[in-house]
Amino acid sequence: xxxxxxxxxxxxxxxxxxxxxxxxxxxxxxxxxxxxxxxxxxxxxxxxxxxxxxxxxxxxxxxxxxxxxxxxxxxxxxxxxxxxxxxxxxxxxxxxxxxxxxxxxxxxxxxxxxxxxxxxxxxxxxxxxxxxxxxxxxxxxxxxxxxxxxxxxxxxxxxxxxxxxxxxxxxxxxxxxxxxxxxxxxxxxxxxxxxxxxxxxxxxxxxxxxxxxxxxxxxxxxxxxxxxxxxxxxxxxxxxxxxxxxxxxxxxxxxxxxxxxxxxxxxxxxxxxxxxxxxxxxxxxxxxxxxxxxxxxxxxxxxxxxxxxxxxxxxxxxxxxxxxxxxxxxxxxxxxxxxxxxxxxxxxxxxxxxxxxxxxxxxxxxxxxxxxxxxxxxxxxxxxxxxxxxxxxxxxxxxxxxxxxxxxxxxxxxxxxxxxxxxxxxxxxxxxxxxxxxxxxxxxx
Numbered sequence: 475x476x477x478x479x480x481x482x483x484x485x486x487x488x489x490x491x492x493x494x495x496x497x498x499x500x501x502x503x504x505x506x507x508x509x510x511x512x513x514x515x516x517x518x519x520x521x522x523x524x525x526x527x528x529x530x531x532x533x534x535x536x537x538x539x540x541x542x543x544x545x546x547x548x549x550x551x552x553x554x555x556x557x558x559x560x561x562x563x564x565x566x567x568x569x570x571x572x573x574x575x576x577x578x579x580x581x582x583x584x585x586x587x588x589x590x591x592x593x594x595x596x597x598x599x600x601x602x603x604x605x606x607x608x609x610x611x612x613x614x615x616x617x618x619x620x621x622x623x624x625x626x627x628x629x630x631x632x633x634x635x636x637x638x639x640x641x642x643x644x645x646x647x648x649x650x651x652x653x654x655x656x657x658x659x660x661x662x663x664x665x666x667x668x669x670x671x672x673x674x675x676x677x678x679x680x681x682x683x684x685x686x687x688x689x690x691x692x693x694x695x696x697x698x699x700x701x702x703x704x705x706x707x708x709x710x711x712x713x714x715x716x717x718x719x720x721x722x723x724x725x726x727x728x729x730x731x732x733x734x735x736x737x738x739x740x741x742x743x744x745x746x747x748x749x750x751x752x753x754x755x756x757x758x759x760x761x762x763x764x765x766x767x768x769x770x771x772x773x774x775x776x777x778x779x780x781x782x783x784x785x786x787x788x789x790x791x792x793x794x795x796x797x798x799x800x801x802x803x804x805x806x807x808x809x810x811x812x813x814x815x816x817x818x819x820x821x822x823x824x825x826x827x828x829x830x831x832x833x834x835x836x837x838x839x840x841x842x843x844x845x846x847x848x849x850x851x852x853x854x855x856x857x858x859x860x861x862x863x864x865x866x867x868x869x870x871x872x873x874x875x876x877x878x879x880x881x882x883x884x885x886x887x888x889x890x891x892x893x894x895x896x897x898x899x900x901x902x903x904x905x906x907x908x909x910x911x912x913x914x915x916x917x918x919x
Contacts, residue, residue, distance in 0.1 A: 495588075498543040498899040498906075501618035501670040506716050506758045508816045508858040513903030515861040516918040517875050518886045528904065528917040529591030533584065536560055537615035538854070538895040539670075541906050541913060544621045547594065547640065548586040548899070548906060550913060551628045553614035555579050562910070563610040564869040564893055566827065566852045570657050572607035572664050579604055579614055581630045583638060588901065591915060595642035605632035605652050609665035611854065611895075618670040618714075618897075620678065625695050627678050631655075631667035635680065637698060646698030654685045655710035658731075658753070661685045668712030668756065674724070674739045677701060683711040683730050690715075690728065690742055704742035708732050711755040714814075718759070718766045720783035727759040727766050727781075734759070734768050736785060746785035746800070750777050757814040757856075762835045765802050767817065769809040771826055776809035778824070778838065803838035814856040814897075818864065818878050825857050825866055830876065844882045846874045856897040860905075867894045871909060890914065 502508040519526035535552035542549050557577040563569075580601050585594040604614055619628040625645065626638045635648040657663035669681045677692040688706040693699060711730035717739060718725040726739035731754070733747040748768070752775035760767050765780035781789070785800040796804050810826040817823075821841065822833040828850025831843040846853075846866055855867040863885065864876040871890035877883040896908035905916040 495545045496543075496901045497545070497623070498901050499622065500542060500620040500672055501540055501714050502758065502814060502856055502858065502897055503899065506714065506760055506814060508760075508814070508856060508897075509818055510858070510860045510900035513861070514918045515863060515900065515903050515905055516916050517863065519888050519916050521888070521890045521914060526916055526919060528915040530915075531586055531591040531593065531913045532911060533908075533913055535582070535615065536562060536613045536910065538562070538613045539615050540618040540896040541899045541908050542619050542621060543588060543899050543901040543906065544623050546588045548588050548913070549583065549619050549621065549626050550586070550908065551581070551583050551615045551617075551619055551630070553579050553581050553630070555614075562613060562893070562895070564852060564895075569610065570663050571610070572656065573610050574607055576603055578602065581615060581633050583619065583626065583628050583636070585626075585640070585642060586913065588904065588915070591913065597638060597642045597644070599628065599630060599636045599644075599647070600633045602633070606654050606666060607664040612666050612668065614666065616666055616668050620671050620673050622673045622695060627671055627673070627695070629667070629671050629680060635671070635678075635693070637678075637695070648693060648698055648700075650680070650682060650691075653682055655683065655712065656685065658685070658709040665710070670714040672715055672717065674717050674726070677739065679715060679726065679739065681711075681713065681715045681728050683708045685710060688730075690726075690737065692739070692742060702742035704737065704744070706730070713755050714758040716759045716761065716766070718761055718783060720764065723783065725783065727768075729755045729757075729759055729768055729770065731755055734781075746787060746789055748779070748781065748788075748801075749790045750779070752776070752809070754811075756812050757810055760815060760817055762817050762822070767815065767822060767835070769815055769824065771809035771811045776807050777804065778809045778833075779804035780838065805838055808833075808840070812854050816857045816859055816864065818859040821878070821880070823857055823864055825853055827851075828853055828868070830857075830864075830866065830882070832880070832882070841880050842882045846876075847872070847884070847887055854895045858898050858900055860900045861903070865898060865905065867898060867907065869893055869895060873907065
C-alpha cells in the first residue's frame with residue numbers, strides 16, 4: 475500500500491513538472507503571440523565558444539520550419555534531399571525561379587529532450603520525389619508542427635498531414651493532394667507551402683491557398699477524420715491562420731491576397747471579409763487587446779489594420795476611411811513582407827527588411843523606426859519576446875536583442891555562425907534557435 479501511494483505521488487510530481495513547464499505549442503507559440511515571459515532570458519551568448527549555450531544538436535536536411543515545445547520536449551521537422559549539394563539562397567532578391575530538385579527526399583519529425591538536446595526519436599513520415607518544387611529561399615519542410623500535448627501534427631504540404639503521439643507512434647495521416655503554391659502569373663513557378671497547421675479544441679485546421687481550388691479544412695485531432703472543408707476563391711498565400719476569441723465567441727482569421735476573412739472555426743462558415751492586401755500574403759494575424767492585427771507588405775502595398783470582433787459581411791473600408799464600426803484603426807504603410815509582427819506590452823513591433831518599427835497597439839501611432847544594427851538586412855524569422863526583450867534573427871544568423879519599450883535600445887548582437895530562417899521558440903527562459911544545420915538552446919547564466 476505504501477509503495478503504491480509512493481508511486482502515485484511520484485507520478486503526480488512528474489505530471490505536475492510537465493504541466494508546469496512553459497509550452498510553445500505552435501508557430502510563434504500559443505496563438506502565434508510570440509511571447510514567453512516568466513523567466514530571465516539571455517542577452518549575450520557566443521555560439522562558437524559555447525558561452526550561454528545550454529546545448530547544440532545537429533539536424534540533417536534543409537528546412538525552415540520552426541521548433542515547438544511542450545513540457546520537456548522540443549519537436550522539429552525536416553526534409554532531407556539525396557542531393558548533398560542542395561541548400562537555400564538567402565538575402566534580398568526578386569528571383570522567382572524555383573529550385574528543381576527531383577532527387578529522392580525523406581520527410582522526418584524529430585523529438586529532442588529540452589534539457590539536453592538529445593534526440594529522443596526520429597520518425598520518417600514520407601519518402602519519395604517531391605510532388606512540387608520549392609522557392610530558393612524555402613524548403614520542402616516549411617510548415618511548423620503543432621501540438622496539444624497529446625498529438626504532434628506536422629504538415630509536409632503535398633506529401634501529407636501526419637499525427638504522432640509523444641512516443642513517436644504514427645496515429646494517422648492524410649493526403650491533402652498536390653498543393654501547388656507559387657507565382658500566380660505562372661503555375662510552373664512552384665514555391666511550396668508555408669502555412670502551418672493550428673489546433674483549436676478538437677480540430678487541426680489547415681489553410682491551403684494554391685493555384686487552383688484553394689481551401690480551408692479541419693480534421694479531428696484524435697482520428698484524422700475530416701470535419702469540414704470550405705472552398706476559397708484565393709490565389710496562393712503563405713499565411714498561418716489564427717483564432718480570435720472575444721465576447722464568448724471564436725473567429726478563425728485567415729489572410730490572403732483577395733480578402734482577409736473570418737470564419738466560424740467549428741463549421742468553416744465565412745463570417746466576414748476585408749480587402750486591401752498585397753499580392754503576396756505571408757504574416758500571420760495576431761491578437762491584440764480587443765482586435766486582431768492584420769499585416770502584409772509586398773511591392774509597396776503595406777497595410778496594417780486592426781479588426782474588432784463580431785464583424786459580418788464585407789467590412790472593407792472606403793477609399794477615404796481609416797476606421798469603421800469594425801476597424802479600430804488602419805494605415806496603408808508599414809506592413810511587413812515576411813515576418814509576423816509582435817505585440818508586447820502596449821506596443822506593436824513590425825520587422826521588415828531589417829527595419830524595426832514600433833506602434834501604439836491601441837491607436838496605430840508610430841513610436842519609432844530604426845534599422846537593426848544600423849544596416850538592416852534580410853529577415854525571414856519573426857520577432858519574439860521575453861523578459862522585457864525583443865529577439866530578431868536575421869538570415870545571416872545575427873540575433874539582435876532589443877530592449878522593449880518606447881525608446882529603441884539595442885542590447886546585443888549575437889552571431890550564430892550559420893543561416894537562420896526559422897522563428898525561435900522560448901520556454902522557461904530557454905531560447906531555442908534553429909539554424910540551417912543545428913538547433914541551439916540559449917540559457918542565461
